[in-house]
Amino acid sequence: MKRIIVLISVLMLSVFTLSATVTSKVQRRIVVQGAYDSVTKVVFSPISTQSGSFALGMPFDIEGRLVQYGQTENGREISKWSLVSNTKFKLKVKVGKLTYKKTNTSDTNSCELDYIIKFTYEFGYYDSSGSAQSLSGYFSFDTGENDGKGRSYYLSSSGSIEYGTPDTDGYFEIDIMPAVQSDSIVGSVDGSVYFMFTQTSTNKIQNQADTVPSGDYEAQVIINIEEKT
Amino acid sequence: MMKKVVFALIILLAVSLLSLYAELRIDMLPYQGFSGIPVGTNYYKGTGNVYSSTDSGWPWCAVMTKYTDSYATALKNDAHKYYYTDKEMIGIIGLQNYGSSTDTSPSSSTFSFKGPVTITVTAPNGLYLESQADPYYHRPIEIWLYPSYYHSSEYRWVQKKLNGISYFKKISNSTPTVTILDSFNEETYEVWFDVVLVLPGTLDTNTNEIVLDDGTRYPLKDADDYSCLVTISAEYYDNTNSKTINNSITIPFSGYYDSSLDVQTIADNSVSMNIDMDAKAYNIDIDSERGKDIRIGDISFIGAAGSFKSTDVNAAIFFSSSSSPFTQGSTFAMVLDSLSVNEGRTSRNSIPFTLRVKNGTGDGYITFDGTTYAESSWTTLTEFDNTKFIIPQKDSGTVISSYSNDKQYFKRYESDIVLQLESNDITMIKGRYEGEIYVHVVTV
Numbered sequence: 001m002k003r004i005i006v007l008i009s010v011l012m013l014s015v016f017t018l019s020a021t022v023t024s025k026v027q028r029r030i031v032v033q034g035a036y037d038s039v040t041k042v043v044f045s046p047i048s049t050q051s052g053s054f055a056l057g058m059p060f061d062i063e064g065r066l067v068q069y070g071q072t073e074n075g076r077e078i079s080k081w082s083l084v085s086n087t088k089f090k091l092k093v094k095v096g097k098l099t100y101k102k103t104n105t106s107d108t109n110s111c112e113l114d115y116i117i118k119f120t121y122e123f124g125y126y127d128s129s130g131s132a133q134s135l136s137g138y139f140s141f142d143t144g145e146n147d148g149k150g151r152s153y154y155l156s157s158s159g160s161i162e163y164g165t166p167d168t169d170g171y172f173e174i175d176i177m178p179a180v181q182s183d184s185i186v187g188s189v190d191g192s193v194y195f196m197f198t199q200t201s202t203n204k205i206q207n208q209a210d211t212v213p214s215g216d217y218e219a220q221v222i223i224n225i226e227e228k229t
Numbered sequence: 230m231m232k233k234v235v236f237a238l239i240i241l242l243a244v245s246l247l248s249l250y251a252e253l254r255i256d257m258l259p260y261q262g263f264s265g266i267p268v269g270t271n272y273y274k275g276t277g278n279v280y281s282s283t284d285s286g287w288p289w290c291a292v293m294t295k296y297t298d299s300y301a302t303a304l305k306n307d308a309h310k311y312y313y314t315d316k317e318m319i320g321i322i323g324l325q326n327y328g329s330s331t332d333t334s335p336s337s338s339t340f341s342f343k344g345p346v347t348i349t350v351t352a353p354n355g356l357y358l359e360s361q362a363d364p365y366y367h368r369p370i371e372i373w374l375y376p377s378y379y380h381s382s383e384y385r386w387v388q389k390k391l392n393g394i395s396y397f398k399k400i401s402n403s404t405p406t407v408t409i410l411d412s413f414n415e416e417t418y419e420v421w422f423d424v425v426l427v428l429p430g431t432l433d434t435n436t437n438e439i440v441l442d443d444g445t446r447y448p449l450k451d452a453d454d455y456s457c458l459v460t461i462s463a464e465y466y467d468n469t470n471s472k473t474i475n476n477s478i479t480i481p482f483s484g485y486y487d488s489s490l491d492v493q494t495i496a497d498n499s500v501s502m503n504i505d506m507d508a509k510a511y512n513i514d515i516d517s518e519r520g521k522d523i524r525i526g527d528i529s530f531i532g533a534a535g536s537f538k539s540t541d542v543n544a545a546i547f548f549s550s551s552s553s554p555f556t557q558g559s560t561f562a563m564v565l566d567s568l569s570v571n572e573g574r575t576s577r578n579s580i581p582f583t584l585r586v587k588n589g590t591g592d593g594y595i596t597f598d599g600t601t602y603a604e605s606s607w608t609t610l611t612e613f614d615n616t617k618f619i620i621p622q623k624d625s626g627t628v629i630s631s632y633s634n635d636k637q638y639f640k641r642y643e644s645d646i647v648l649q650l651e652s653n654d655i656t657m658i659k660g661r662y663e664g665e666i667y668v669h670v671v672t673v
Binding site: 021022023024025026027028029030031032033034035036037038039041084086 | 500506553563604648662663664665671
């Protein structure tokens with residue numbers, strides 16, 4: 001009988017031990033960020049053409065309805081873009097026309113098409129007092145008008161910005177945070193890039209489709225990010 | 230000369246005698262329900278409609294489920310029953326008499342009371358449970374106060390409507406401060422308040438939004454990092470001793486949202502942690518700040534067994550580079566963000582750092598290098614080395630009344646988090662660097 005009692009005691013002890021081992025109750029992951037030297041970085045991630053019903057990505061049919069002017073507010077989403085900076089920066093953009101790509105040297109076709117490219121952005125940053133802020137906006141280019149147009153919306157105020165003439169290399173300088181005056185601004189940008197044809201008379205795809213040869217078309221869009229000194 | 234010395238001695242004596250007089254204090258006890266709050270639940274309603282003008286008999290009826298005597302049972306069984314459960318009640322505030330300023334527990338709960346008591350609830354970003362990773366997702370919370378008192382041989386919760394005035398009060402973002410029991414004239418009372426967490430609005434499961442009565446919508450996302458650092462302060466003018474007394478308690482609330490669950494159940498309520506990061510944590514200038522102290526945020530913790538039990542929550546907190554509390558991680562390091570998995574860390578593409586926080590007793594510091602981990606086989610808190618783990622100190626308190634003595638053990642911890650990069654002068658690769666930190670709370 002004594003043995004049984006001992007056995008019961010051992011069992012009780014083992015049950016107690018099981019219920020009292022270390023248990024993970026709460027866990028948080030935090031990430032600290034920093035930079036060595038000044039850092040500015042811009043990344044474009046083109047979206048691959050989606051099969052099925054999604055009108056997204058590149059390449060696309062230039063005769064497609066959703067890339068014609070006025071069919072959608074922004075046009076076709078063709079890329080994502082992001083930017084990080086720990087210093088004040090200048091954004092410079094140069095936009096070339098959409099150009100027929102010759103198949104070989106004897107190909108005599110040529111064609112340039114005008115379009116509107118629009119960059120939307122969400123800009124998150126910390127102000128000089130350390131409070132998190134954000135603003136959203138866009139800037140766009142019409143290669144037919146040969147100018148840059150942009151507009152930014154802010155949490156505290158709203159307004160529009162006009163861009164001047166391009167520099168001798170054809171770059172427009174874009175200030176995506178004109179309402180933010182602080183020198184201590186650093187932050188990151190996330191956004192999308194949209195494409196649509198223009199409504200101007202130079203929009204051959206709409207007005208003179210028979211003069212537009214079949215084939216591949218390419219446009220070169222160059223974004224430069226420079227640290228402000 | 231001699232006379233002056235004697236005079237000074239008399240003053241000192243008088244001061245020390247004064248401090249021995251009985252004094253009134255406001256005691257605040259955290260209870261439970263701080264963590265695992267399902268932010269999309271339709272629970273936590275604090276009884277909803279406490280008052281109805283058509284009610285008779287017990288028109289002000291709200292009583293916690295823990296009250297089980299015949300009086301409380303009668304309230305609960307009343308046709309107009311409205312009561313809150315243990316899980317919704319997060320704490321208790323009591324005004325109590327202490328024998329002297331050096332006493333650590335109250336001697337009596339009755340005193341000459343004259344209203345009001347002023348109670349204020351604040352939180353750094355307002356009374357919202359918000360996702361720490363993405364504060365865009367948040368939902369409002371409210372703190373409701375149910376005054377209870379004993380007077381003329383009768384217990385009264387909020388059930389009695391005195392002179393046509395309600396003594397029950399709601400604290401919300403639009404009303405962060407309330408005065409309570411305003412019209413009570415000086416008489417002998419016991420006074421305490423049950424503090425109840427309320428989540429206003431209902432969940433729209435189609436859009437995953439909280440919809441308030443006024444139509445305001447708060448979108449939620451699936452996350453387990455919703456939190457709110459709530460500070461409850463109380464102030465009372467003690468007529469007997471002609472002085473203002475006050476006290477405050479800070480409680481980190483934490484919660485989750487999981488849209489895949491039909492029923493948002495309340496998870497473990499025993500411990501809760503809140504970490505607020507400073508902007509500096511996201512913009513460290515490595516070159517110029519190597520070797521210096523950088524405050525990156527603060528941490529607060531509370532652990533309570535609940536149900537006013539004198540039992541401990543045996544918790545340990547530690548910082549690690551490993552996502553598992555039971556696996557040893559590498560040393561903390563800020564690493565170049567473009568480093569691929571095939572590239573090894575070198576002193577040019579990464580820099581080690583340590584984190585320094587207060588220890589569990591608050592009288593020293595612990596430095597974490599990322600490699601701390603717990604053995605899952607440990608069975609008691611004594612196996613945690615308190616020079617390597619934060620062991621929050623025990624705190625306790627009692628709110629006494631002739632109805633019940635509510636004694637509660639709880640543990641609290643608060644500290645700044647200070648990061649220090651290794652002090653060196655190595656020329657590193659220009660670029661953005663990231664360092665990953667896990668904060669673990671384990672119990673045993």
